[in-house]
Amino acid sequence: MEFLIRLAQWHESFRVAELKAVATVIGADIEIISYEDASPYCIVKLPDEAAARALIARCILAKDIYELWGHGTNYEEVHADVKQRTPHLWAQYETVQFGFDLDAYVGKRSQAKRVEIIKSFSYLGFHGPLKLKNPENQWLIMERYLSPSGIPGAEREKNPEPLNIYFGRYLDKSGRGIIVDYDLKKRSYISTTSMDAELSLVTANIALAAPGKVFYDPFVGTGSFLVAAAHFGALTMGSDIDPRSFRGKDEERKTGEIALLRNYKQYGTMSKFVDAFTSDLTNTPLRNGQLLDGIICDPPYGVREGLRVLGTRNGKVIEPVVIDGVPAHYRAGYIPPKKPYGFEAMQKDILDFASRTLVTNGRLAMWMPTAIEGDDLKVPMHPNLEVVSVCVQSFGNWARQLMTYRRLPEGEVSDTSQGRNKVDKIGITASEVNDFRRKYFNRFQAKGTAD
């Protein structure tokens, strides 16, 4: 069966990745029949209406879903399509309460024209009571005006007719409304690096968060990804090299309370919280084995937050010191030495870690910066992990992307020849070991001189 999905015209490159991921979660085959980045209208094939409702309920980057009755580039085509696809459905709606509306995307229709268009569908033979607000059965005519070049205005003047027209029966709205509840402005515990609610939820969706699963964020911070995964029912655990990030700074917290837990309490997902602990991914305590269904993270890029791991800057080992009969490293308040670390080395470590700890078909969804100053950062790859999707969020002068990988079954290997094989340079300062950090700051310096 074909369905029409109205997508959010926003975060375009994440939309199909999310639809496909949610279809995987609900166990339905999905085929994308028509899609383009410049359009909010997407036609998909799904097994049945139940699958369509289950799919849309979890989608964040969609608005609603319709049973597709017809589409075309003008009304003759639409009516011909409706008469070909749906005559067997007309009778069952003959006497029901119904509503009919027209939605013009980036376009306008006068009231008289709207009525004229709606009347052109009278051959459907609906004689039931017409209700404008919240009818039991709603049909919608959707017109799309935006030109393929994506520039409204001048071209629309020249071409006042819609580019595409879709007609469908409304089924259900999406899970998008939840973004408001998870808004960072209303969240109990956040920091400057918290990921926004919408993209956190999308990340959790793409990583296939669902009831019964174990999700882990090795750079948990204030837990943006974990509360999103918990929203979709996964049990969640996180760690961070700096416990203050999830525990809260001493002066801000009440006795014994982990600040991160306030977020789970706020969202009513306390039973989805497993643990938060202090650890460094390059010296992880997690044992090797198929433990995790999903790993979701936004590792520090070494720009706003320092990227550090355990070790000493000069590589020299500090021999343990005993104070009052107790080794210094067991005394309260001991802080182990840390060294700056390369961002690309960290990504490689995350991929290695994922290949050791994910269950078969488990997913790693990892954010990374990309394409700075026209210099594409190559995608990191691992033979045991297959790239599922690459979604890009652009900020104008730089961009970041969400890389999603699937853990392959033992015995299967992915093609990593297009991946990155460069390793970070050896050095001592943060900029020496971290290419991205150096480029990021050099860019601003260069701009400063030019101005």
Next chain:
Amino acid sequence: MKVITANFVTCAVKECKTSPTSFPLHFHDAELEMQELDFQPEFIRNVIPRIDWEGLRVTANELGFPSLPESKPEGEALGDEQTLKDLHRLLLETQVMEGKLICGNCGHEYVIKEGIANFLLPSHLV
């Protein structure tokens, strides 16, 4: 720290990872707190295959829980609600708030404070 997490972790020292005596880490001076949570049987069924049963038996014993069956419940046994409830209580509802986890191989002690375990290593163990 919950018991399920204790079953997922071992010593963070790289050389210890290959030693059978590094797992499970041993609880010392553990102060427990029980926290009632919604019963999630599908989660327990999903994670049982990932649990190291021998390790869980050692941990349960150290924390003073009644001894677990000798072999991991599988197949029909996972349909028994009481079995799942007992495991839910042990794995998810039991928290170690204060205490230590000690590696049986290198002897390093990981401190648990206010429910948070610290797995950071001093420089001579990195």
